[in-house]
Amino acid sequence: MNIFFPKSFLVLVASLLLLFGQKLSAQETIQHYLSGTGMDQTVDWEFYLSEGRKSGEWTTIPVPSQWELEGFGQYDYGHVELEEKGHEVGTYRHSFNVPGDWEGEMVEIVFEGSMTDTEVKINGELAGPIHQGSFYRFKYDISDLLDYDSENQLEVKVSKMSSNLSINLAERRADYWVFGGIFRPVYLQVKPEEYIERVAIDAGADGNLTAHVFAGNTEGDRKIQGQIKTLDGTNQGSPFSVGQADDDNKFILETSFQDPELWSPEWPNLYTLELTLTDNAGETLHKVEERFGFRTVELKPQDGFYINGEKIMFRGINRHSFWPESGRTTSKDLSIKDVNMMKDMNMNAVRMSHYPPDKHFLEVCDSLGLYVIDELAGWQEPAYDTEIGRPLVKSMVTRDVNHPSVVIWANGNERGHNMDLVDDYYLYDIQKRPLIHPIQIFRDVDNNHYRPFGYGMGSFYNGYEVFLPTEFLHGLYDGGHGAGLDDHWNLMLSKPLSAGMFLWDLIDQGIVRTDLDNIIDTDGNHAADGILGPYREIGGSYSTVKEIWSPVSFTDRDFLPETFEGKLLMNNHFSFTNLEQINFEWQLVDFPGPEDDSANPISRQSRKINAPSVEPGLSDYLNLNLPNNWAQHDALYLKATDPHGREIFTWSWPITLPEKMAENIVSASNVNKPTSEERNQQIILENDNLSVKFSKTTGLIEEIRNGQDIISLTEGPILNDQNFPLESIELTEGEQVVKVNWEDGRDYLRATWTLQQNGWLKFNYDVSQRGTHDFFGLSFNYPEEKINGMKWLGKGPFRVWKNRLKGQQIGVWEKEYNNTITGEGWDYPEFKGYHSDMYWAEIDTDEQPITIVFSNPGMYLHMLTPEPAVDKVNDNTDPPFPKGDISLMHGISPIGTKFRRADEHGPQGQKNIMYRTLHGQFYFKFGSSQ
Numbered sequence: 001m002n003i004f005f006p007k008s009f010l011v012l013v014a015s016l017l018l019l020f021g022q023k024l025s026a027q028e029t030i031q032h033y034l035s036g037t038g039m040d041q042t043v044d045w046e047f048y049l050s051e052g053r054k055s056g057e058w059t060t061i062p063v064p065s066q067w068e069l070e071g072f073g074q075y076d077y078g079h080v081e082l083e084e085k086g087h088e089v090g091t092y093r094h095s096f097n098v099p100g101d102w103e104g105e106m107v108e109i110v111f112e113g114s115m116t117d118t119e120v121k122i123n124g125e126l127a128g129p130i131h132q133g134s135f136y137r138f139k140y141d142i143s144d145l146l147d148y149d150s151e152n153q154l155e156v157k158v159s160k161m162s163s164n165l166s167i168n169l170a171e172r173r174a175d176y177w178v179f180g181g182i183f184r185p186v187y188l189q190v191k192p193e194e195y196i197e198r199v200a201i202d203a204g205a206d207g208n209l210t211a212h213v214f215a216g217n218t219e220g221d222r223k224i225q226g227q228i229k230t231l232d233g234t235n236q237g238s239p240f241s242v243g244q245a246d247d248d249n250k251f252i253l254e255t256s257f258q259d260p261e262l263w264s265p266e267w268p269n270l271y272t273l274e275l276t277l278t279d280n281a282g283e284t285l286h287k288v289e290e291r292f293g294f295r296t297v298e299l300k301p302q303d304g305f306y307i308n309g310e311k312i313m314f315r316g317i318n319r320h321s322f323w324p325e326s327g328r329t330t331s332k333d334l335s336i337k338d339v340n341m342m343k344d345m346n347m348n349a350v351r352m353s354h355y356p357p358d359k360h361f362l363e364v365c366d367s368l369g370l371y372v373i374d375e376l377a378g379w380q381e382p383a384y385d386t387e388i389g390r391p392l393v394k395s396m397v398t399r400d401v402n403h404p405s406v407v408i409w410a411n412g413n414e415r416g417h418n419m420d421l422v423d424d425y426y427l428y429d430i431q432k433r434p435l436i437h438p439i440q441i442f443r444d445v446d447n448n449h450y451r452p453f454g455y456g457m458g459s460f461y462n463g464y465e466v467f468l469p470t471e472f473l474h475g476l477y478d479g480g481h482g483a484g485l486d487d488h489w490n491l492m493l494s495k496p497l498s499a500g501m502f503l504w505d506l507i508d509q510g511i512v513r514t515d516l517d518n519i520i521d522t523d524g525n526h527a528a529d530g531i532l533g534p535y536r537e538i539g540g541s542y543s544t545v546k547e548i549w550s551p552v553s554f555t556d557r558d559f560l561p562e563t564f565e566g567k568l569l570m571n572n573h574f575s576f577t578n579l580e581q582i583n584f585e586w587q588l589v590d591f592p593g594p595e596d597d598s599a600n601p602i603s604r605q606s607r608k609i610n611a612p613s614v615e616p617g618l619s620d621y622l623n624l625n626l627p628n629n630w631a632q633h634d635a636l637y638l639k640a641t642d643p644h645g646r647e648i649f650t651w652s653w654p655i656t657l658p659e660k661m662a663e664n665i666v667s668a669s670n671v672n673k674p675t676s677e678e679r680n681q682q683i684i685l686e687n688d689n690l691s692v693k694f695s696k697t698t699g700l701i702e703e704i705r706n707g708q709d710i711i712s713l714t715e716g717p718i719l720n721d722q723n724f725p726l727e728s729i730e731l732t733e734g735e736q737v738v739k740v741n742w743e744d745g746r747d748y749l750r751a752t753w754t755l756q757q758n759g760w761l762k763f764n765y766d767v768s769q770r771g772t773h774d775f776f777g778l779s780f781n782y783p784e785e786k787i788n789g790m791k792w793l794g795k796g797p798f799r800v801w802k803n804r805l806k807g808q809q810i811g812v813w814e815k816e817y818n819n820t821i822t823g824e825g826w827d828y829p830e831f832k833g834y835h836s837d838m839y840w841a842e843i844d845t846d847e848q849p850i851t852i853v854f855s856n857p858g859m860y861l862h863m864l865t866p867e868p869a870v871d872k873v874n875d876n877t878d879p880p881f882p883k884g885d886i887s888l889m890h891g892i893s894p895i896g897t898k899f900r901r902a903d904e905h906g907p908q909g910q911k912n913i914m915y916r917t918l919h920g921q922f923y924f925k926f927g928s929s930q
Contacts, residue, residue: 028287030190034096034109034154035063037185038331038360039323046093049073052086053515063092063186066115066179066327071514073160077523078174078379085161085172088180092156096188100149106191106216107146109154110139112184112359113328116167117159123152132164132388134171135355135377136395139189158182166385170416174354174379175526176320177511183329184358194218195286196277197249200401202431203271205296205308207257212430213275215249221280224251229272231291236271262308263293263404265348266576266642268369270404293366293404299434301444304466305499307371307407310575310616313492314371314500315549316349317342317531318471321357324512324520324534332360337536338506339364343646345531345542346549351438351470351502354379354413356396365405372405373436373470373502376421378412386420393421397428407433410470414439414449438470445499450474450897452904453487461495468499473897473905475504475529475541477869478822478830479877480897482531482544483804487906489548503531503545508823510534520826524871528823529898537826540798543807550649552582552640554622558858559654560636566626568638570611571619579614582648583641586624588633588655591793591812593665594842594851599791599812604633631655635810652810654857658839659921661793662855665840666760666923674736674755683731683738685755690926692761694753699726699740701780706848706926713850713924716780717765718884719749720773746770749778760853761924768918772911776891777862778920779884782845784864789816790831792841792861799833800860801879802894803908810837821869832864834892843886848927852888855921862887876901890918 036042042062049055052073061070067090068075074086098107109127111118115134120127127140146152160180162168172178197216203209213224225241240255253275261269270293277286298306305312319338321328335358342350349371356374365372376396378384384392400406409425411417417437425435438447446460446467456462473488475481481503492498509527510520511534522528531541551573572579585608589601605627614620630636634656640648674687682702683694689707694700700718704711724742731738736755742748747769754762765778795805796813818827835841838861843850852861865881872878876896882889891912894902902909 027192028289029195032188032190033185034094034188035182035186038064038358039326039329040331040333047072048091050089052088055088061092061181063094064183064329065181066183066329067181068179069325069327069511069514073180075511075513075515075521076172076178077526078172078176078178079523079526082161082168082173085178086180088160090158090160090181092154092158092182094154095151096154097151098146098148102146102190103148105143105193106141106195107143108139108189108191109142109186110137110189111182111186112137114156114158114182114184115160115178115180116162116171117164118182119157121155123147124155132162132167133377133384133392133395134167136392137359137399138395156182164385164388166382166388169382170378170384170412171355176354176379177327177509177523177527179327183327192286194222194277196224196275196288198398199273199275199288199290200398200428200430201273201290201292203257203260203292203294205262205294207260207294209255209257209273209294210430211253211273211275213251213253215245215251215277218245218249218277222285223278223280224253225276225278226253226255227274227276228255228257229274231270231272233272257294260294262576263295263366264307264576265343265369265371266574268367269293270366290402291363291366292402295404297407297431297433299444299466302464302466302497304497305407305434305468307575312371312499312575313573314349314468314502315347316351316371316373316500316502317347318351318353318502318505319357320353320505320507320509321355321361322507322509322534324510327511330358330361332364335361335364336368339368339370341532341536342370342506343368345546346551346648347545349373349500349502351375351410353505354416356400359399362400362403362405366403370405371407372403373408373410374400374406375410375438376412378416378418380413381415381417383412383416383418384421386418389418389421390424393424394428397425401429401431409433409435410438411435412437417442436468436470441465450899452900453484453906453909454491461491463497466497466499469501471504472501473503474899475531476525476823476898477528477872477877478540479895480504480541481539482541482548482807483801483895484897484902484905484909485545485548485804486806487803487908491906505529507532507536508534508826522823525869525873525898528869530823533826533828535826537828539822539828540800540830541804543798544804545807547649547651547807550640551577552579552648554651557653559657562631566624566630567621568624569619570614570622572614572616574616576616577643578616579611579620581643582611584609584611584622585639585641586626587637588626588630588635589637590634591839594791594793594840594853599814601635601811634661637809650809654810654837657857658859659855659857661839662853662921662923665853666756666758673757676731676736676755678731683729685736685738685753685761687736687755687757687759690755690759690761692753692755694729694738694740696729697726699729699742699751704926709847711847711850711926712786713780713782713886716884717749717751717763717778718780718882719767719778720769720776720882722769724749759925761926763920763922763924765920766917767920768914768916770914772913773891774880774911775862775882775889775893776912776914776918777860777882777887777889779862779882779887782850782885784885786846787817787843787864788846789814789844790841790863791844792835793839794835794841794861795837796829796835798829800836800892801834802892802912803902803905804895805836808836819867821867824869824871830866832866833862834889835861835863851925853923853925854888855923856919859920860889860892862889862892873898888920888922890920
């Protein structure tokens, strides 16, 4: 039989063989991979599937993997009833050699995760009981089953559906994709005959360290010695030891470490604890190292969560282990990518949904810095039964107990909680971290999900327990996440019992369907919930969350007036960082006009500045030390960078307002003097090659020509999709001005069109339409199929909603037309929708460019209407838009979430209210601006 071994595997084997001449009893544990290490490094094993695609014959499959993503079996989303799911059984075979020097040692085979029931045989003999539970490490002592210095045969039988009903209900009838196969690494673990089995560390912020060290097969007097080290191997303090184990072969070590560097997401300081098992003569029997951090976790009832003595607001998100082409088989590189993207959004926490993650994900959370809720699987009730659940709790906690990032355990999700398992967590966690039951009130914490703004009579926002929604602002399609976050977060900051929130969720779980021409499938609306797309494409809420959750904030201001004195009031939302440790740099910039080819702002001046000392929770002014001529520029950018070099946020404030910029743009040289005339039912304004025809019947634009070319901008201005009766339309005698008046009782729209000598068509209006409105503005029609793209000066690059305005930056932006339906396609940023704080826009069309210049501050451009999601569950994430194609807007619509309307998520989600006359002024140019 020919078996392929990748080069990396052969190198590992060769390096191990160099060690085989030495006795392992004086060595560290050896890990010898039989599989690859993740989706980016696999090993082919022989494989046979019982039913479904590619079944009924022996072939090969990469390990680790999910067999559906490799073309085998049946795809199943968790909502499908159990009897409709695939019941495939996969059989794996793999041959491996074991050196003779391993004989007499402890050799274990370790599986990091296998879906679902897994039977393991070595050389035809069962390695132990069938393992049940998909997301948990399990292992067998196979020392007596191996043929040493010879080839061995591994056979693994994996049943996609468990024979235990509670496992199927907890893991496989769920709101996520369910797969089959050995999806995490498999390796041999070789230890000396007497060995250290595991360790549980409690290293507090006060420097006191306790370690419970469990040994195996020890004989006679044995001692455990500990030594704290830095990650580079430098000893810290003196060694400490204990010489007696209890009846469970447990050694308890204690020491006190002076002035440790504490672990937190802001300062993820880590140490290594080296543990050495020795005999009574001082000979080393076994040595292990465990990475840890000094930090203390505490839940204070009717107060909050405390880390290292500081009260914490969790800024978190839920995260599935997922990649479109490999399912739940991931890699350390992907873990690094995901954690970096979360931290780039200024998140400090992540919840494991709804199962323990890969070991490397927690390692990355330790090293880069994120608080973690580590969760036992169990989607909704019923939970694991007690007999099955107990060993799974032990597996999760003993594997993850020493990660400083893990600060909370979750005993299943949304009523998937077995109360008989509650006390088991503290059998293995000597730190006694808080335990929660997501969606329930449990042990002084209210973890209810998806509550509306201000919710609760005697609960949640208005309750008596610490409240921490472990799922919030459900981000279906483009709804939720950033939409509504500003209102909820500000309210939470004002509530002393708030501990923060966890958004739902990080990524759209779209899988590549190898059975459907490789389309990306989110199972309709079930899995399109992410801030990021399946391949981590950045969606519109990304930068909104980044700004709202920035640990540095400034008092809101829309622009910098001439009276601005160069000082900004800043607030410190860090827990452990003084703002004097933050790096600030500003830029004064000028923007190109629509006639310029470049879209890059021109940086005129920049300067790095020092911040004053501002402790966490306090505020002070940041003096920008701007030059005297600062007000002559268009905008100010201010970038903040944390002590580790990560951008916190870059704020931008306009200096030049639209009216002044509009004057500069439209002050071009004169062309031929315009003319005007009335013909039957039309009024016509003409200038050089431009001709604009107005209907005397409707008062609307009927036709625009530039030269011989038709410009298909017509049927406007229409107010709020409501047609007031035309009261009058007139051409001012001797001038090229058309005045139109529509009235309906006390409401009216009065428009004035002026064709200027410089070729610009000027549009002024006054409008009164009192009351509440989904949106408010004036619309025009233009054929969508003729639009190719857009360049604009305003906030960007993403579209906005009334309740998702933050996070955008003023600048010149460009994007090509796309018809992206958020969450059903991922060509981001989406072209269609609302764009904010507009100065000008140049629309690229099949006809001639259309340039619109805005004179009013704070205006929006509606550029085409997004199509609703095909599988939308309701209208919450499909808010109303004007009927027109291009609209000049004073007010826009908000967006809701999967479970809540926009108006249930706070003041910014309410409709627009108008009680006074609004004035607008715009300029249109048809054809090239150059």
